[in-house]
Amino acid sequence: MSMDVAIDVHGLTKSFDGKRVVNNLTLQVSRGEIFGFLGPNGSGKTTSIRMLCGLLIPDAGSGRCLDYDVIRETAQIKREIGYMTQRFSLYEDLSVRENLDFVARIYGVPNRAKVVAAALERLGLAHRRDQLAGTLSGGWKQRLALAATTLHNPKLLLLDEPTAGVDPKARRDFWLAIHQLAAEGITVLVSTHYMDEAERCHRLAYLSYGQILTQGTPSEVAAGSGLATWIVTGTALMQLAETLQGLPGVAQVVPFGGALHVSGSDTAQLDAALEPFQSRSDLSWTRAEPSLEDVFIQLVSAAGERAA
Amino acid sequence: MKRFSLSRFFWSRFIAVALKEFIQMRRDRLTFAMMVGIPLMQLGLFGFAINTDPKHLPTAVINTDQSEFSRTFLASLKNSGYFDLVRVTESEAEANQLIASGAVQFVVNIPLGFSRDLLRAQHPTILVEADASDPSATSNAIAALNELARSALSHDLKGSASVAAGGANAIDLIIHRRYNPEGITQYNIVPGLMGVILTMTMIMMTGLAMTRERERGTMEHLLAMPVNPLEVMLGKIMPYIFVGYIQVLLTLLISTQVFHVPIQGSLWLLLVCVLLFIAANLSVGMLFSTIARNQMQAMQMTFFFFLPSMLLSGFMFPFRGMPVWAQHLGEVLPLTHFLRLVRGILLKGNGLMQTLPHLWPLLLFMLVVIAIGLKRFKRTLD
């Protein structure tokens, strides 16, 4: 396999108590790329990531992570990846510096004291170095966890919902940090259930009920959905939404701020259905690229219909 | 599964885990207080409250010989501290009733003609009935009695009848009691407590150490890092060896200063044996923590192991008094061997040669338990 591929797995499957939580996961992530792993809660993101780093043994499937076998060579994988768990998993009764020191020792990081001090400085944690990790706020815990995950210069970062429950400013800073790391050549696989974060990834996969529904670059995903979207602004939009909802060719009507996104997978049918409303003077219509959010909502409802 | 190998970073990782545990232990005030509090509490309870050298035992006296000699004998009974003369009667029936109901522990029967026989050097008999349903409760008092019989009257008899008595025991003492194979004394219990304390605290602390990681969610991060089970286990055991020694020194200090337990043998030999015993218990704790799903279960397992250790090791009951199957079970337990070691060294002054037969079972036990623990240690979250 090529040296440009960081993750290359096929058919990874995992069941808990007879319930299939990840089904036939096939995934390629290139080196240096920020790969988004999207999906609602319970869709199997965490389980998938745990299989990638050797924390769970897949029931079926195979593959390689950083050119090591995901089933047999987990010890080597662990040395070269950084895994940031969804739940804060550093020691709350250790101080910030003690936590980093512990991690650095475990990885056998050379010049430990210097590296830890530099990490504290870089992440703006220096003035909190002696604070117990348990007393940090959510955003600071996130930063600390990221620092701990990157101390040993991993080649691949697996970040499991790093921005969940973090305020918007901290979220933006966090994504900035991820992009900086990627610029240094580190591959980042980041899971999230915030759909707006999809646009910040180079490539992404959308997971639902343990199944990848789509993957590609954001524009590929949008184009691949075959979705046509109109944006409507005007008055009495909620009544309009109700009227449009049941029309043939209208797959979904979703309010976005002061506008409605009306989408359908058959352009002609959608246009025909909307024709009578487009002449109304109190409404203004524009054709638009479907947003990723439109695409995901469409995918999930389509998958739901198929399952039903 | 891969073999465990001592990699280049073994020491770094081992130290990482050990240091981390030290820091966490220091921050956990309650646990630390418990480490010191448990020895103090147990020594207090067993050393003072649960007194197996009971004194002031209620005693009834049947005295049909109202003489100077019998009064002297009774006075010395009282002065020994073991006997409280709660009832002096002439009725044998009443005395029997008292001992049967448990109102008195002893009945001392001084027969008619006691002083006359004494003066004629005819070795009068004093019959002592002991309620030995709790043998350890009476054994010391009985021992004191024997001594009294020898010495109590010697002063009174001096000059008058001592020649006639011929220097031998002036009185024949007949004691009715049950046989007690190993008289339990504080000397026996206090050193044994060292083992009991270590068993309880060492297993519990390590049992909790790992399950705590699981409950707090830190296990996931630990497992995702390149640290192997041996490094984690040894790293976690290390700080508790230190704690174990603090407990040992505390126990020794109290034993010798408060309870005046002698140290006949080598203190250094004892400290070496202690190391092995602590490590054996810590490995049991590690094993439990690989099985227990949460801290509650770890606690339960600790008690599951602790109870037979208390009961079958010879701490609570004389080892040779137990049924054979119980003795076999007891031979497996580390506490059994440690009790023999610590009593042997402290009380009998045993040296290395005499301790070896009890050292290797400890070592074997520990190696087996560590092996099982390593095998059971899960490297995944499955």
Ligand SMILES: Nc1ncnc2c1ncn2[C@@H]1O[C@H](COP(=O)(O)OP(=O)(O)O)[C@@H](O)[C@H]1O
């Ligand atoms: N260890 C486990 N035992 C049983 N069920 C589990 C376990 N881990 C996850 N699950 C279940 O698997 C599903 C997917 O979980 P998860 O991978 O955590 O999803 P996500 O990270 O996308 O929220 C959920 O329904 C969850 O309840």
Ligand SMILES: [Mg+2]
């Ligand atoms: Mg998750």
